[in-house]
Amino acid sequence: MTNPGELSGERASSGESATEGDGAPSKPELSQPAVGRLSLYYRELQRLLESEIGSVNSKSLGKMVNVSPAVVRRDLSSLGTIGRRGVGYDVQTLIDRIGAVLGSGVQWKVVLIGVGSLGDALLRYRGFERLGFQVTAAFDSDPKRIGETIAGVPILDVAELDQVLQQHRPELAIVAVPAEHAVGIAAKLVQGSVSGILNFAPTTLKLPPQVAVVNVDLASELQRLAFRVQMPK
């Protein structure tokens, strides 16, 4: 069973028994968990498309991301995307609709600050580009790193950050500096062009409400995992 409050702005779903999709909706209001699921559906749907599979039903899609078919149907109906009984959902249509909601298909300019062990690994990850995230520059304060290029991305002196933000106007930033530097860096990013920050530093960034921040904390994800493993079956 799912939490009915999890997905706001949803319409009553008749599941896959209804008719074909009923037109692209305006951007629905979605909860964070729902946005997270859409991102997972998107990844799986792209895999299906690469394997030349043109349709999928809620049961199969749910299985791929480990949620119930009812949750899949609710999520997708909130996008105005309704499958057909016996046929399921058209994979390309779903990719287009989810992509439009998540901002994929749009090219995002991203900068990365802090090219240590984590930043280095993130720069080498090829999966961002596929979803429209282009890391245009990275910044560090360590003279040994400045001037290097990793996976085609130049590492610049963080002293140049303001200037680069003004010139290139990246919309998003990844912060991978030690916690004590993250607040200052985030303030600079926001003063520049950045309106969304993926923050890996273990500190709370207090930023204006119009700036979106997503904090990533792998240690607490592990804690959550351990908690689930410990739970009685």
Ligand SMILES: NC(=O)c1ccc[n+]([C@@H]2O[C@H](COP(=O)([O-])OP(=O)(O)OC[C@H]3O[C@@H](n4cnc5c(N)ncnc54)[C@H](O)[C@@H]3O)[C@@H](O)[C@H]2O)c1
């Ligand atoms: N959220 C997670 O799951 C997760 C996982 C690993 C690390 N982290 C965090 O990510 C950050 C980076 O971790 P790491 O292991 O890569 O550390 P690291 O020490 O290897 O790298 C930090 C880098 O930031 C640079 N730096 C320091 N101050 C700077 C500044 N003012 N401007 C620009 N660059 C600066 C350093 O020169 C270094 O290259 C830390 O805050 C760490 O706690 C989070």
